[in-house]
Amino acid sequence: MAKVETIICSLLFLFAGCATIIHGTNQHISVNSSPQGAKVSVNGIPVATTPAKIKLSRSESSVNLLIEKEGYKSQGVIISRKLSGWFFGNLLIGGLIGMIIDAVDGAMFRLEPSEINVVLSEFEEGKKRSATRTKKISEREGDIAALPVITQGLPPSSAELLWKAILEVCAVNTSYRVLTKENVFAILKDKEVDINQCSDVQCSVEYGRMLQADKLITGEVNLIEGIYYVSLSLYDVSSAAVENAVSDECRNCDFNKLLKLVKQLTSQLLEVLK
Numbered sequence: 459m460a461k462v463e464t465i466i467c468s469l470l471f472l473f474a475g476c477a478t479i480i481h482g483t484n485q486h487i488s489v490n491s492s493p494q495g496a497k498v499s500v501n502g503i504p505v506a507t508t509p510a511k512i513k514l515s516r517s518e519s520s521v522n523l524l525i526e527k528e529g530y531k532s533q534g535v536i537i538s539r540k541l542s543g544w545f546f547g548n549l550l551i552g553g554l555i556g557m558i559i560d561a562v563d564g565a566m567f568r569l570e571p572s573e574i575n576v577v578l579s580e581f582e583e584g585k586k587r588s589a590t591r592t593k594k595i596s597e598r599e600g601d602i603a604a605l606p607v608i609t610q611g612l613p614p615s616s617a618e619l620l621w622k623a624i625l626e627v628c629a630v631n632t633s634y635r636v637l638t639k640e641n642v643f644a645i646l647k648d649k650e651v652d653i654n655q656c657s658d659v660q661c662s663v664e665y666g667r668m669l670q671a672d673k674l675i676t677g678e679v680n681l682i683e684g685i686y687y688v689s690l691s692l693y694d695v696s697s698a699a700v701e702n703a704v705s706d707e708c709r710n711c712d713f714n715k716l717l718k719l720v721k722q723l724t725s726q727l728l729e730v731l732k
Contacts, residue, residue, distance in 0.1 A: 600672030611681030
Protein backbone atom coordinates (compact mmCIF):
# COMPACT_ATOMS: atom_id res chain seq x y z
CA MET A 459 0.00 0.00 0.00
CA ALA A 460 2.86 2.37 0.87
CA LYS A 461 4.38 1.73 -2.59
CA VAL A 462 1.14 2.65 -4.30
CA GLU A 463 0.87 5.86 -2.33
CA THR A 464 4.49 6.75 -3.09
CA ILE A 465 3.83 6.24 -6.82
CA ILE A 466 0.82 8.53 -6.59
CA CYS A 467 2.99 11.18 -4.97
CA SER A 468 5.54 10.82 -7.76
CA LEU A 469 2.90 11.38 -10.42
CA LEU A 470 1.31 14.37 -8.74
CA PHE A 471 4.15 16.14 -6.93
CA LEU A 472 4.23 18.93 -9.52
CA PHE A 473 0.69 19.89 -8.62
CA ALA A 474 0.52 19.25 -4.88
CA GLY A 475 2.56 18.07 -1.89
CA CYS A 476 2.92 14.40 -1.02
CA ALA A 477 1.46 14.79 2.49
CA THR A 478 -1.39 16.89 1.08
CA ILE A 479 -2.28 14.08 -1.36
CA ILE A 480 -1.99 11.18 1.08
CA HIS A 481 -3.71 12.45 4.19
CA GLY A 482 -4.98 15.93 3.42
CA THR A 483 -4.89 19.13 5.44
CA ASN A 484 -7.40 17.97 8.08
CA GLN A 485 -7.33 15.08 10.54
CA HIS A 486 -10.10 13.29 12.42
CA ILE A 487 -9.55 12.80 16.16
CA SER A 488 -11.49 10.10 18.00
CA VAL A 489 -12.78 11.19 21.43
CA ASN A 490 -14.33 8.70 23.87
CA SER A 491 -15.27 9.03 27.51
CA SER A 492 -16.56 6.85 30.30
CA PRO A 493 -19.37 7.54 30.92
CA GLN A 494 -20.43 8.59 27.44
CA GLY A 495 -22.45 11.71 26.68
CA ALA A 496 -19.75 14.18 27.73
CA LYS A 497 -19.47 17.54 26.00
CA VAL A 498 -16.33 18.09 23.92
CA SER A 499 -15.07 21.65 23.47
CA VAL A 500 -12.27 22.74 21.14
CA ASN A 501 -10.48 25.88 22.32
CA GLY A 502 -13.50 26.73 24.44
CA ILE A 503 -16.11 26.08 21.72
CA PRO A 504 -18.48 23.07 22.17
CA VAL A 505 -18.32 20.88 19.06
CA ALA A 506 -19.54 17.37 19.91
CA THR A 507 -20.73 14.83 22.47
CA THR A 508 -18.84 11.61 23.19
CA PRO A 509 -18.33 9.22 21.53
CA ALA A 510 -17.29 11.49 18.69
CA LYS A 511 -14.91 12.11 15.82
CA ILE A 512 -13.90 15.72 15.40
CA LYS A 513 -12.17 17.22 12.37
CA LEU A 514 -9.19 19.48 13.08
CA SER A 515 -6.89 21.37 10.78
CA ARG A 516 -3.32 20.07 10.70
CA SER A 517 -2.13 23.68 10.56
CA GLU A 518 -3.13 24.22 14.21
CA SER A 519 0.03 24.35 16.33
CA SER A 520 -1.86 23.43 19.51
CA VAL A 521 -5.48 22.57 20.28
CA ASN A 522 -7.05 22.45 23.73
CA LEU A 523 -9.82 19.90 24.25
CA LEU A 524 -12.06 20.03 27.30
CA ILE A 525 -14.25 17.02 28.09
CA GLU A 526 -16.96 17.69 30.66
CA LYS A 527 -20.16 16.13 31.95
CA GLU A 528 -22.49 17.30 34.69
CA GLY A 529 -21.68 15.58 37.97
CA TYR A 530 -18.14 14.69 36.88
CA LYS A 531 -14.75 16.40 37.00
CA SER A 532 -13.69 17.94 33.70
CA GLN A 533 -10.59 16.74 31.88
CA GLY A 534 -8.43 18.73 29.50
CA VAL A 535 -6.24 17.36 26.70
CA ILE A 536 -3.71 19.23 24.58
CA ILE A 537 -3.40 18.06 20.97
CA SER A 538 -0.08 19.02 19.41
CA ARG A 539 1.34 18.59 15.95
CA LYS A 540 4.39 16.67 14.80
CA LEU A 541 6.11 16.36 11.47
CA SER A 542 4.47 13.75 9.23
CA GLY A 543 6.63 11.09 7.58
CA TRP A 544 4.82 11.73 4.29
CA PHE A 545 6.40 15.17 4.15
CA PHE A 546 9.75 13.51 3.41
CA GLY A 547 8.17 11.76 0.43
CA ASN A 548 8.77 15.05 -1.33
CA LEU A 549 12.53 14.64 -0.79
CA LEU A 550 12.56 11.20 -2.40
CA ILE A 551 11.02 12.47 -5.60
CA GLY A 552 12.63 15.90 -5.66
CA GLY A 553 9.36 17.72 -5.10
CA LEU A 554 10.47 21.13 -3.82
CA ILE A 555 7.10 22.54 -4.87
CA GLY A 556 5.36 19.78 -2.95
CA MET A 557 7.38 20.56 0.17
CA ILE A 558 6.36 24.20 -0.03
CA ILE A 559 2.69 23.29 -0.51
CA ASP A 560 2.73 20.85 2.42
CA ALA A 561 4.33 23.49 4.63
CA VAL A 562 1.83 26.20 3.68
CA ASP A 563 -1.38 24.16 4.06
CA GLY A 564 -0.26 22.30 7.19
CA ALA A 565 -0.30 18.84 5.58
CA MET A 566 3.30 18.33 6.65
CA PHE A 567 2.05 17.71 10.20
CA ARG A 568 0.15 14.99 12.04
CA LEU A 569 -1.88 15.69 15.18
CA GLU A 570 -1.28 13.68 18.35
CA PRO A 571 -2.88 12.05 20.16
CA SER A 572 -5.18 10.90 17.37
CA GLU A 573 -7.36 8.88 19.75
CA ILE A 574 -8.46 10.14 23.16
CA ASN A 575 -10.01 7.95 25.85
CA VAL A 576 -10.78 9.46 29.27
CA VAL A 577 -12.43 8.16 32.40
CA LEU A 578 -14.33 10.96 34.13
CA SER A 579 -14.23 10.98 37.93
CA GLU A 580 -17.55 11.50 39.64
CA PHE A 581 -18.00 14.26 42.19
CA GLU A 582 -19.16 13.45 45.72
CA GLU A 583 -22.53 11.82 46.10
CA GLY A 584 -25.22 14.00 44.57
CA LYS A 585 -27.34 14.40 47.68
CA LYS A 586 -24.33 15.36 49.78
CA ARG A 587 -23.24 17.96 47.24
CA SER A 588 -26.75 19.34 46.97
CA ALA A 589 -27.07 19.65 50.75
CA THR A 590 -23.66 21.32 51.01
CA ARG A 591 -24.51 23.76 48.23
CA THR A 592 -27.86 24.64 49.86
CA LYS A 593 -26.12 25.29 53.15
CA LYS A 594 -23.52 27.51 51.52
CA ILE A 595 -26.11 29.53 49.65
CA SER A 596 -27.96 30.23 52.89
CA GLU A 597 -24.71 31.25 54.61
CA ARG A 598 -23.15 33.43 51.91
CA GLU A 599 -20.55 35.78 53.30
CA GLY A 600 -20.12 38.01 50.26
CA ASP A 601 -18.83 37.92 46.70
CA ILE A 602 -15.59 36.42 45.42
CA ALA A 603 -14.15 37.05 41.95
CA ALA A 604 -11.18 35.77 39.98
CA LEU A 605 -9.40 37.68 37.26
CA PRO A 606 -8.19 35.89 34.10
CA VAL A 607 -5.04 33.86 34.68
CA ILE A 608 -1.92 35.56 33.31
CA THR A 609 0.00 33.05 31.20
CA GLN A 610 3.33 32.86 29.42
CA GLY A 611 4.10 30.21 26.84
CA LEU A 612 0.49 28.97 26.68
CA PRO A 613 -2.24 29.71 24.09
CA PRO A 614 -5.05 32.12 25.15
CA SER A 615 -7.55 29.26 25.24
CA SER A 616 -5.50 27.56 27.97
CA ALA A 617 -5.76 30.65 30.17
CA GLU A 618 -9.56 30.55 29.91
CA LEU A 619 -9.67 26.87 30.92
CA LEU A 620 -7.44 27.56 33.93
CA TRP A 621 -9.64 30.50 34.91
CA LYS A 622 -12.72 28.30 34.68
CA ALA A 623 -11.05 25.67 36.88
CA ILE A 624 -10.44 28.26 39.62
CA LEU A 625 -14.07 29.40 39.51
CA GLU A 626 -15.31 25.80 39.75
CA VAL A 627 -13.31 25.25 42.94
CA CYS A 628 -14.56 28.53 44.41
CA ALA A 629 -18.16 27.47 43.80
CA VAL A 630 -17.67 24.21 45.70
CA ASN A 631 -15.23 25.20 48.46
CA THR A 632 -16.50 28.56 49.71
CA SER A 633 -19.66 30.11 51.11
CA TYR A 634 -19.11 33.16 48.91
CA ARG A 635 -21.14 33.94 45.83
CA VAL A 636 -18.85 33.45 42.80
CA LEU A 637 -18.86 36.03 40.03
CA THR A 638 -18.81 34.16 36.72
CA LYS A 639 -16.42 35.15 33.96
CA GLU A 640 -19.41 36.49 32.03
CA ASN A 641 -20.26 38.73 35.02
CA VAL A 642 -16.68 39.95 35.27
CA PHE A 643 -16.41 40.77 31.56
CA ALA A 644 -19.81 42.49 31.50
CA ILE A 645 -19.13 44.68 34.55
CA LEU A 646 -15.65 45.78 33.48
CA LYS A 647 -16.77 46.35 29.90
CA ASP A 648 -19.56 48.57 31.20
CA LYS A 649 -16.88 50.58 33.02
CA GLU A 650 -14.84 50.72 29.78
CA VAL A 651 -11.97 48.74 31.29
CA ASP A 652 -9.79 46.28 29.36
CA ILE A 653 -9.42 43.29 31.67
CA ASN A 654 -6.33 42.08 29.79
CA GLN A 655 -4.36 45.24 30.57
CA CYS A 656 -4.10 44.54 34.31
CA SER A 657 -0.81 43.00 35.45
CA ASP A 658 -0.01 44.37 38.93
CA VAL A 659 -1.47 44.17 42.44
CA GLN A 660 -2.79 47.72 42.60
CA CYS A 661 -4.63 47.32 39.30
CA SER A 662 -6.06 43.93 40.33
CA VAL A 663 -7.44 45.25 43.62
CA GLU A 664 -8.93 48.25 41.82
CA TYR A 665 -10.69 45.89 39.40
CA GLY A 666 -11.95 43.93 42.42
CA ARG A 667 -13.52 47.12 43.77
CA MET A 668 -15.15 47.82 40.42
CA LEU A 669 -16.64 44.33 40.59
CA GLN A 670 -17.81 45.08 44.16
CA ALA A 671 -16.22 41.82 45.25
CA ASP A 672 -15.17 41.13 48.83
CA LYS A 673 -12.41 38.69 47.89
CA LEU A 674 -10.31 38.49 44.73
CA ILE A 675 -8.12 35.75 43.26
CA THR A 676 -5.29 36.42 40.81
CA GLY A 677 -3.01 33.87 39.22
CA GLU A 678 -0.07 33.32 36.92
CA VAL A 679 1.02 30.21 34.98
CA ASN A 680 4.31 30.38 33.12
CA LEU A 681 5.73 27.63 30.91
CA ILE A 682 9.52 27.86 30.94
CA GLU A 683 11.73 25.14 29.45
CA GLY A 684 9.01 22.52 29.81
CA ILE A 685 8.14 23.38 33.42
CA TYR A 686 4.85 24.98 34.49
CA TYR A 687 5.25 27.53 37.31
CA VAL A 688 1.93 28.28 39.03
CA SER A 689 1.20 31.00 41.61
CA LEU A 690 -2.15 32.12 43.05
CA SER A 691 -3.00 34.95 45.45
CA LEU A 692 -6.11 35.79 47.47
CA TYR A 693 -6.81 39.44 48.32
CA ASP A 694 -9.20 41.15 50.68
CA VAL A 695 -10.48 43.85 48.35
CA SER A 696 -11.43 46.46 50.97
CA SER A 697 -7.98 46.47 52.62
CA ALA A 698 -5.92 45.37 49.57
CA ALA A 699 -4.19 42.90 51.90
CA VAL A 700 -2.94 39.52 50.73
CA GLU A 701 -4.84 36.91 52.74
CA ASN A 702 -3.08 33.91 51.29
CA ALA A 703 -0.68 32.95 48.51
CA VAL A 704 0.30 29.54 47.13
CA SER A 705 2.68 28.36 44.43
CA ASP A 706 4.03 25.17 42.93
CA GLU A 707 5.61 23.81 39.77
CA CYS A 708 4.66 20.98 37.44
CA ARG A 709 7.45 19.15 35.63
CA ASN A 710 6.86 16.88 32.63
CA CYS A 711 3.11 17.21 32.95
CA ASP A 712 0.37 17.54 30.35
CA PHE A 713 -2.40 20.12 30.45
CA ASN A 714 -4.73 17.78 32.34
CA LYS A 715 -2.21 17.49 35.18
CA LEU A 716 -1.75 21.25 35.11
CA LEU A 717 -5.51 21.73 35.54
CA LYS A 718 -5.46 19.33 38.49
CA LEU A 719 -2.60 21.23 40.11
CA VAL A 720 -4.38 24.57 39.68
CA LYS A 721 -7.50 23.15 41.33
CA GLN A 722 -5.46 21.76 44.23
CA LEU A 723 -3.72 25.09 44.75
CA THR A 724 -7.05 26.94 44.61
CA SER A 725 -8.41 24.68 47.36
CA GLN A 726 -5.33 25.42 49.48
CA LEU A 727 -5.71 29.13 48.78
CA LEU A 728 -9.31 29.13 50.06
CA GLU A 729 -8.48 27.35 53.33
CA VAL A 730 -8.23 30.72 55.10
CA LEU A 731 -11.90 31.43 54.32
CA LYS A 732 -13.24 28.35 56.09
